[in-house]
Amino acid sequence: MxxxxxxxxxxxxxxxxxxxxxxxxxxxxxxxxxxxxxxxxxxxxxxxxxxxxxxxxxxxxxxxxxxxxxxxxxxxxxxxxxxxxMQVAEPSQEERAAIEQRLAEPGPIERALEKTSALLSDLSGAAGMVMVPTREPRLSQVSLTALDANRVLAVLVGEDGHIENRILSLPVEALGTSLEQASNYLTAHTSGRTLAEAASTVKEEIASGRSALDEASRDLVQRGLATWSEDATNRPVLIVRGQANLLDDVALGDIERVRSLLDDLESKQSVASLLDRARRAEAMRIFIGSENRLFSLSGSSVIASPYRDREGRVVGVLGVIGPTRLNYARVVPMVDFTARSLGKRIG
Known part of the structure; x- marks a missing residue:
């Protein structure tokens, strides 16, 4: 354009x-x-x-x-x-305090990401979006428990204290004490590593015959790491909140445009690909209407900013989406401030 x-x-x-x-x-x-x-x-x-x-x-x-x-x-x-x-209007002291207070609340990182998306929606009057961090957490402990005859529950504890549950479909009738043996083995070999890193190390050790695991435990460990790593890759990467904000009186005068926008938001993978452009650019991006093919029919704008961890690495993207009549002067610095505040929370 x-x-x-x-x-x-x-x-x-x-x-x-x-x-x-x-x-x-x-x-x-x-x-x-x-x-x-x-x-x-x-x-x-x-x-x-x-x-x-x-x-x-x-x-x-x-x-x-x-x-x-x-x-x-x-x-x-x-x-x-x-x-x-455009002359930007920096977030007020009250807005900055509200953002920092909301993100400082304790809890797992997923909850902080959901709060961020809802917060952006509340402050902008549009829909808030957050792409989850691209890096996997490093683990400190893994424990395995049989749920029933065909399912194993894995509790993965990250170094940052985050706890996540994963389920593996696997007959456990013949495992016996293998669950405890596999838990100890996984904890020893995943500590300080991501699932992907642990899977590579374990695969090499089992293939070389250095593993002391019995056959049942080896099967459990290999299948578990492979499944959980794949699950981490395929899980939804985008949190969207505040779609109802897009249905104001002005928007309802063009209901087809609004319907098109809501349909676009349902395609989270496509929206995530758009936000990924801001992540790769490592800078604030503003997409207006047909500048982006995804929203060419709905005539919408996206304001997106990458957020970084304390080491300065880009780990995700957040932003807002709404009609092209967004209050850019207010929303742009607000998105930037929220990105910096979330980066401090990521650690």
Missing amino acids: NSPPLTDLSDRARDIFRLVVEGYLDSGAPVGSKALASESGVNLSPASIRSVLAELEQRGLLAAPHTSAGRMPTESGLRLFVDAM
Whole structure:
């Protein structure tokens, strides 16, 4: 999407353009010449304002949804405004305190991620999204318990204190004391490692004959590590909260667009791929409307920022999605602050 350089606009056209965009983002409705004429600092007649609006429309920055309606920014116009004119409003002290307090609450990291997504939704008035950390936790202990004749429950304890339960479908009738032996073996060989790292080490040791495990225990360990590692790869990687915020009075006037957006959000893997672009870029990304093919039909915007651990490594992405009339000046710094706060929580 190519926008004309800001320097191509006269000071008068720049001021009118900014007022139209800010008015539209505030109300969600087109802005007319009469409303602009009543703005303080605009010393132009409605006729002169209409002339400037026509120029901006010709440049592709504004559009009129109806002949008698006012103007609203096009996607090119929004891109120009966001890139060159927007004055960000830093989160208030109350907002910063609310973000930090919510993320400081104890509990597993998954709960913190869910809180982050809900928090972004509450503060932005849009839908909040968080992509879970891409790195697997390092383990400190594994214990195995038979649930029934065909299932084994594994309790995986991470070095960060996080506890996760995994289930393995496996006949346990002939295992006997092998569950205890396998638990001890797994704890010894997973301590300080991720599941993927442990699986590689254990596979090599069993293949070389160095393992003291009996046949039943070897089967349990190998199948368990393989299944749990694959499960970690395939599990949902995106948490979305606040879809109901997308159904405001303005949005309901274009119910097909809203339905298209909600359908897009159901395709979490596609949305996660979009957010992954921000992770790879390691910087804040703003996608407006058709700039991204996924949301070309719903005309939606995404503001996404990677978040890092304390060592500075990018481990995930968070952001908001909503109509193109998002309050970018407020939401962009809020997403950035939330990303930095979540990074401190990740550790």
